[in-house]
Amino acid sequence: MMALAQAKRAATEARLAALEIPAGGGWAARAREEALARLRETGLPARRDEYWRYTDPVALNAPAPEPAALFDPQEPMPFSEVDRLKVVFVDGVFDPEASDDLSMAGIEIERLAEAAARDIHWAKDLYGVLEARGQSPVPRPLAALNTAAATDGIVIRVTGKAPRPVALIYLHRSETSDAVLHHLVRVEEGAELTLLENGPAAARLNKVLEVDVADGGAFHHVRAQGRDHERRAATHIFARLGEKSVFKSFTLTVNGKLTRNETVIELTGDNAVAHVAGAALGDADFHHDDTVFITHDAVECESRQVFKKVLRNGAVGVFQGKILVRPGAQKTDGYQISQALLLDDDSQFLAKPELEIYADDVICSHGSTSGAIDETAMFYLRSRGVPRDEAQDLLVIAFLAEAIDEIDDEAIADDILARLQAWLARRRR
């Protein structure tokens, strides 16, 4: 055990030595120092850690990223048809030229560095705060590393109903880029925002998004992670929900050598709603990990986790989801489903759907299934004259439907669906 701890410490220090912690004083510097202390306490993740048994963190920990070839998808970017405010990052650096004007009614958008330069700023009460809360009971060292060393990011304060979605666009231009991005979103009472994210961001991305939704606020999030085959990413969303607030997040992942998406949500106000969903399609060298931790700490809250994975040619899908119902969080309605469709015999699905419940008047359920395409359904379609490939695509889309249904905005849902169909069509060729 001692040796293991030592190996962890060595890996952590090696990574820290290669990092450049942004200069500057004030609250941001303090938050960075505290995060550094958190990281040193737990060390970077290792395969022996309970929540890393299915995903090897070595590539995410390494001092330098593995180079990732640039990739041109030769198709319009996701959400191109949506009227949105574009915020562009190139290899993890904000690009004001490519971005839209950041001013919009009912919303304040700044760069993280600008906010950090001011002594009095709302971001002070959020930066690293939800991340720190999210370290217990399960440590999330890569998120602490992010708070300590994030080089860029934006902070968004929503005071009214944002007239159009804010879209964060992550471009990948350098084969060796290593991006550490940290964004903050504060949705004030009764305010609403839709946040879109797309693109690979860098050869390796470490991203944290902290979202604080006040009473009656609503936050919708849809992201399409980049199609680059060689990219690697570790992302975290930390959200805290006030009374009668709504949080909905959907993620589409196609391709990518390694993706670890962690979502940590605390329902702290009564009658809050949190939905997290994901659809992942992987072919061959693809490892996708969804790790979700939802804590119910108020009464009559609802949470829903819907994760679907379609895997082929040795792709690996991981789901680790937990619903924690704290004492007193009565009338909780918690639902969780994780399903994998294995299109061939080489792919793997590894799941750990957990419930931890300390209140008696709750409805909590989870289900997890794994298997091949249903031959009866296939036979039905074939007998109606549908060619095998087409039938398979139809059944895949049907399988993913429950996750896509979690997207409220129809235009955005259609965009995601079109991308799924395109992915399937490409595989058929």
Place this chain on the structure above:
Amino acid sequence: MTAMDDNIREGVDRETVETVRSMAGKYKYGWETEIETEFAPKGVNEEIVRLISRKNEEPEWMTEWRLSAFRRWQQMEEPRWAMVRYPEIDYQDQYYYAKPKSMQEKPKSLDEVDPRLLATYEKLGIPLREQMILAGVEGAEEAPAEARRVAVDAVFDSVSVGTTFKEELAKAGVIFCSISEAIREHPELVRKYLGSVVPQSDNFFATLNSAVFSDGSFVYVPPGVRCPMELSTYFRINAENTGQFERTLIIADKGSYVSYLEGCTAPRRETSQLHAAVVEIVALEDAEVKYSTVQNWYPGDEEGKGGIFNFVTKRADCRGDRSKVMWTQVETGSAVTWKYPSCILRGDESQGEFYSIAITNNYQQADTGTKMVHLGRNTRSRIVSKGISAGHAQNTYRGLVSMHPRAKNSRNYTQCDSLLIGDKCGAHTVPYIEVKNNSSRVEHEATTSKVDDDQLFYCRSRGMDEEEALALIVNGFAKEVLQALPMEFAMEAQQLVAISLEGSVG
């Protein structure tokens, strides 16, 4: 029982509450047998390991086997991943060997056994005389004598008191004796199979057991033999500050069948006691083993004082094609339970089943479940777990279902239901699902809404509503399993089956 009175919520019917109360409220077996006991010195070291080996008159290879386990154990750390909290255990502050003085001279037959020991088992309702029928079972007099015969191996603290029906079993070729006797009399079988399912250094508690186990049961059923009666072991902890480390080895040779039952109780004491057992089952081609447990160790008092720490490693190796192992457990006792009866489904078309009812009340904590490791083709497994938590108790289902790439066309179905009574307790589910081929189907559910659709459809089409149909299906197979238990166990366990599924959470 006050903890259970507050906040019983709507939808949990009275009967459920009463049943749980009567089950968990009074510990019937908390009395102590006054008997002079001979102890080995407190603590564990190589000398104690040698002493236990010497006491059991073991051959050299066995002593060495124990010592190598002990050396491995010293390098190991106690596992802390289970959702149970208990004070640090001082492994040097307890006895590892306790034997009634009257057992000094090995009794040649049951007639020579100390009457106080016989009285103990009689009081527990365990028949140690072959002509005796199961005590206190209503209607037993009318039942045909053939149907109710159970061979018993009675273990008292560290030693086996006696084994019944040995001669009759021997006629059928079945070997049923204490493990210490098996080591002396059947070394070739013990050497071949001991540690082949649960390796010496499998985990902290199993390794400790490998070093210091004092007794336990041994069963060998030869090829093609259907064991003519139920076999049973009854474990009784009596001495204070004494750990019990029993070891059970069951070998079902090709095409054989055996049903084995295990029961256990302990006196009410202020301080906690350690129980770390290992059970190994080997099922060869076409063999079938049913292993049933009613675990009723002293659970501690209402304030959570005392009680047994139950750290048990149970594993079955379905080594042969078409072999089958079924684990059934009714867990009502122990302050802390850490137990995962598992099946390695190595043979093609082998089957593993796990049915569990775990009840925790007051300050009891149970972290229990199973592992189904599918290695062979067309293997099947089924897991049904019901956890009921009351008072300040914590009840966790922890399980693994693993489909290896070679395990084509395999199938698993898992259902876990939990029921919470009161708002101070907890119920948790920690399943691990690892699927590495696509021809296998794995389904895990922690809701009561989806049992086997065909069965449900059948019942629904006969006019039952979904709740009724579901209760019938779940009770149906639970009953089938519970009926395999000895009658006094079955009666106790059947009360549990009445527990409603309403208000369940995963």
